[in-house]
Every structure is written in C-alpha cells, then in structure tokens.
Amino acid sequence: MLKKLINYELKKTSKIMIPACFISLIYSILCGVQILHSYAGYNDHSLNDFGDYFGETSFYVYLPMIFAATILLTVRYYKSLYASEGYFAFTLPASISNIISSKIIVGFIWEIATILSITVGLFSTIAFNKNVTLKDCCLNDFVSELLIAFVVWAIVYYSTLYLSVTIGRLWSKHIIIGTFLSLQVMLAVLLFGLIIVNSILYNVLTTTIITLIFYSICAIIAFFLINYINILITKKTLNLE
Amino acid sequence: MSNLLTIQGLTKKYGSNTALNNINLSIAPGHITGLLGPNGSGKTTLIKTICGLLVPNSGTISVDGNPVGIESKKIISYLPDCTCLDDSMTITAIVKTFKYFFEDFDTERAYEMLSNLSIDTKARFKTLSKGTKEKVQLILAMSRRAKLYLLDEPIGGVDPAAREYIINTIMNNYDPSASIIISTHLISDVEQLMDDAIFLQNGQVKLHKPVDDIRDEYGKSLDEYFREVYRC
Numbered sequence: 056m057l058k059k060l061i062n063y064e065l066k067k068t069s070k071i072m073i074p075a076c077f078i079s080l081i082y083s084i085l086c087g088v089q090i091l092h093s094y095a096g097y098n099d100h101s102l103n104d105f106g107d108y109f110g111e112t113s114f115y116v117y118l119p120m121i122f123a124a125t126i127l128l129t130v131r132y133y134k135s136l137y138a139s140e141g142y143f144a145f146t147l148p149a150s151i152s153n154i155i156s157s158k159i160i161v162g163f164i165w166e167i168a169t170i171l172s173i174t175v176g177l178f179s180t181i182a183f184n185k186n187v188t189l190k191d192c193c194l195n196d197f198v199s200e201l202l203i204a205f206v207v208w209a210i211v212y213y214s215t216l217y218l219s220v221t222i223g224r225l226w227s228k229h230i231i232i233g234t235f236l237s238l239q240v241m242l243a244v245l246l247f248g249l250i251i252v253n254s255i256l257y258n259v260l261t262t263t264i265i266t267l268i269f270y271s272i273c274a275i276i277a278f279f280l281i282n283y284i285n286i287l288i289t290k291k292t293l294n295l296e
Numbered sequence: 297m298s299n300l301l302t303i304q305g306l307t308k309k310y311g312s313n314t315a316l317n318n319i320n321l322s323i324a325p326g327h328i329t330g331l332l333g334p335n336g337s338g339k340t341t342l343i344k345t346i347c348g349l350l351v352p353n354s355g356t357i358s359v360d361g362n363p364v365g366i367e368s369k370k371i372i373s374y375l376p377d378c379t380c381l382d383d384s385m386t387i388t389a390i391v392k393t394f395k396y397f398f399e400d401f402d403t404e405r406a407y408e409m410l411s412n413l414s415i416d417t418k419a420r421f422k423t424l425s426k427g428t429k430e431k432v433q434l435i436l437a438m439s440r441r442a443k444l445y446l447l448d449e450p451i452g453g454v455d456p457a458a459r460e461y462i463i464n465t466i467m468n469n470y471d472p473s474a475s476i477i478i479s480t481h482l483i484s485d486v487e488q489l490m491d492d493a494i495f496l497q498n499g500q501v502k503l504h505k506p507v508d509d510i511r512d513e514y515g516k517s518l519d520e521y522f523r524e525v526y527r528c
Contacts, residue, residue, distance in 0.1 A: 146374050148369045293350070
C-alpha cells in the first residue's frame with residue numbers, strides 16, 4: 056500500500072512541482088550565464104567569484120522556490136490529512152505510518168528534485184567556462200559547504216515541517232500559530248544540536264567528504280526520529296472533527 | 297452467528313465534554329440498523345470512531361474480529377456527512393482513485409448509478425451542487441462490496457425526488473450478508489429499510505431493538521416513537 060500511496064501522492068503533487076523544478080532549472084542556468092558574463096576580465100579571482108555568486112544565486116533562486124514549494128506542499132499535507140480530505144485518507148486500507156510516510160517520502164523526492172534542478176543548472180554553466188572546472192568548483196570551500204547544507208537540509212526539511220503541522224493542529228483554533236511556533240522550536244533544537252556536534256568534532260571533520268558523510272548520518276537519524284514522533288502523535292491524537 | 301461489529305465500553309471525550317459514554321453494541325451480519333438521535337447525541341462520533349477517524353479514550357471496537365486498523369478499513373465502506381474528496385478532480389478521476397485504492401470497488405456499478413442519476417462524469421467535483429456531491433459520495437460508498445457500510449446522513453441534503461432512488465440504491469447494492477448502519481434525522485424516509493434501531497441520547501445507548509418490536513410494543517411507527525422520545 057505504501058507504494059500505491061507514494062505513486063498517488065507523486066501524481067497529485069507533480070502538477071505543481073514539475074513546473075516548479077523546470078522553472079528553477081531554467082532560472083539557475085540563466086543565473087549561471089550571468090555569472091559567466093561577470094567573469095569576463097576577472098580571471099584571477101574567478102573561483103572565489105564563482106563561490107560568491109553561487110551562494111548569492113542560491114539565496115535568490117533556491118530560497119524563493121523552496122519557500123513556494125514549501126507552502127504548497129505543507130498546505131496539501133494539512134488539507135489531505137487533517138482537513139475534510141483526511142476523511143478519505145484515513146479510511147483507506149493503510150496504516151497511519153504508511154499514510155504519513157508516503158507524504159514525507161514524496162516531499163523528500165521533490166526537495167531533492169528542486170535542489171538538483173538548481174544545482175545542475177548552475178553547474179552546467181561550468182561547461183562553458185574556461186577558467187573554472189567542476190573539480191575546482193567542488194573543492195571550493197564555500198560551494199562544497201553549501202552543497203552539504205543542501206543535502207542535509209533536504210533530508211530533514213519536510214519531516215520537520217510536517218511534524219510542526221501535526222503538532223500545530225493540536226491547537227484547533229490557532230493551527231497556523233501552533234505550527235509556526237513548533238517549527239521554530241524544532242529548528243532551534245536542530246540548529247543547537249548541529250552547533251554542539253560541530254564544536255565537539257571540529258578536529259575530526261577535516262575534509263568535505265567526512266563532513267558530508269557525518270552530517271548525512273546525523274540528518275538520517277533525525278529524519279527517522281522526527282517521523283517516528285509524527286506518526287506517534289497522529290496515532291494518539293487523530294481526531295477529525 | 298458471530299457479530300460483524302462489537303463495541304465494548306466505548307468512551308470518547310472532547311475535553312470535558314463526553315460525546316460517547318460507555319457504549320456497548322453488537323451488530324450481526326445482514327442487518328440494516330438505524331442510528332437515531334437528536335443533534336449532539338453522538339451518532340457521528342460513534343461512526344467516526346468505528347472508522348478510525350477518532351481515537352477513543354477507552355473501550356474496544358471489533359469489526360469482523362479485527363480491531364480498528366488496516367483489516368477493518370478493508371471491509372468498511374464509509375459515507376461521511378461532509379464532502380471529503382479533492383474537489384479539483386473530475387468524477388472519472390475520483391472513480392479511478394477509488395478503484396486504485398479499494399480492491400472491492402465495482403467500477404461498472406458506479407458508472408451505472410452515475411448514469412441513472414444523469415451525473416456528468418467529466419465534471420469537476422467542485423462544480424457540482426451540494427445534493428449532487430452527496431449523491432456521488434453515496435454512489436462511491438455503495439459501489440464497494442464491503443461487509444459493513446457506515447452511512448452518515450446519506451439523504452440529508454438530497455431533494456425528496458432523489459431520495460427514493462438513493463434508498464433503492466442502498467437496498468439494491470449491498471450484499472445480504474453485509475450490514476449497514478445509517479445515521480439520519482429523516483426517519484420516515486428510511487424506516488422501511490431498517491431492521492433494527494439504535495437510539496442514542498447524551499452519548500449513551502437508550503434503546504437497541506428490532507424496528508418491528510418497537511412498532512409492536514409501542515403501537516407506533518419508528519418515526520412517531522422517535523418524536524415522542526425526543527420531544528423538546
């Protein structure tokens with residue numbers, strides 16, 4: 056049933072997310088072209104410039120796109136589970152775990168697709184750049200750290216959001232405030248945990264690969280923990296009024 | 297014959313308000329049961345709890361020997377008292393979705409009933425009138441070959457002319473070994489369907505008897521008896 060639910064959810068969300076990914080791909084290519092144009096005549100600092108531009112365009116391209124996708128998928132998550140459509144979802148012959156997991160998995164797939172479309176768009180412009188290679192770019196500290204952040208964030212992003220909705224709906228008259236506050240608390244906990252881990256293991260996390268692997272493992276653990284809590288809360292408090 | 301539905305000590309509270317108070321019920325297969333009571337008596341809460349949409353505070357529910365979960369949901373066909381479908385979908389897409397998720401869904405039967413009621417299957421759900429939406433949802437619920445049908449106000453928003461068709465739809469489209477629980481205020485319209493009646497009041501079962509026994513014992517129709525019991 057999980058496979059059926061994932062296919063159904065993918066189909067329902069693809070009408071929004073495929074165009075969103077396509078737009079981000081095109082936009083990021085255009086940003087990449089803009090970066091290349093800006094390189095002209097500044098060969099000495101091209102790699103650092105690329106890192107700066109990568110960060111800047113990520114800020115302008117990635118964040119608005121993710122924000123829009125977040126709003127759409129979060130509203131759908133709420134509507135399809137805890138509003139009137141929940142009557143259909145929770146009477147399907149599937150466990151609550153499967154129903155919620157399907158949403159989280161599909162959210163994760165779209166998060167990866169969005170990140171890939173932006174990253175591929177930006178990196179594709181390297182092919183036309185004589186001064187910067189893909190290898191140089193990946194070795195650039197800023198770019199590699201940004202990619203690590205993307206991967207780690209992608210793993211826990213929708214899980215955290217969906218859990219905040221599940222907690223937020225417990226305040227039946229103040230769902231949005233409840234969701235926002237629980238999201239802030241969870242983000243603070245995740246960030247605090249990350250800062251502590253980083254300060255303890257500062258001497259161990261010396262290379263990009265080790266850092267990527269380590270943070271990915273942390274994110275996967277957080278992913279399962281957050282989803283477990285989400286399913287548990289839903290099982291205990293499912294009250295569709 | 298073992299019961300299709302057994303409820304023991306079921307209690308459901310909303311904060312300090314007790315919606316269901318120590319409900320004990322059993323429904324045998326092949327029975328059509330009317331779930332009757334005034335507003336706020338707990339009819340919808342009871343149906344939702346059987347479906348797994350509400351978590352009870354205490355008590356147990358067994359559907360054909362299974363607790364509320366995947367196995368019980370496989371054999372329960374539920375008609376909610378509100379529209380629960382994605383209203384951007386067309387009727388055809390909704391029918392396909394039901395077929396996709398429910399193994400016991402009979403597509404031919406659904407299209408036949410939609411055709412009989414002259415419902416345009418290409419129309420989007422949101423473009424339909426309230427009554428037509430209710431008809432579509434009832435058709436979807438009755439197109440499943442379920443063991444237990446839970447119908448919450450199936451004719452509440454339907455015009456009197458269509459009620460007869462809907463009542464016939466219910467009568468003609470369920471397996472005699474299956475059971476139906478109908479929650480309604482329009483008792484006179486569905487009285488002829490019912491084998492048993494459950495009267496709920498303040499979250500408790502006030503009466504659970506065969507309809508014929510009620511008629512014989514009190515010398516009144518079910519509708520008349522209901523009006524007497526719940527007179528304001």
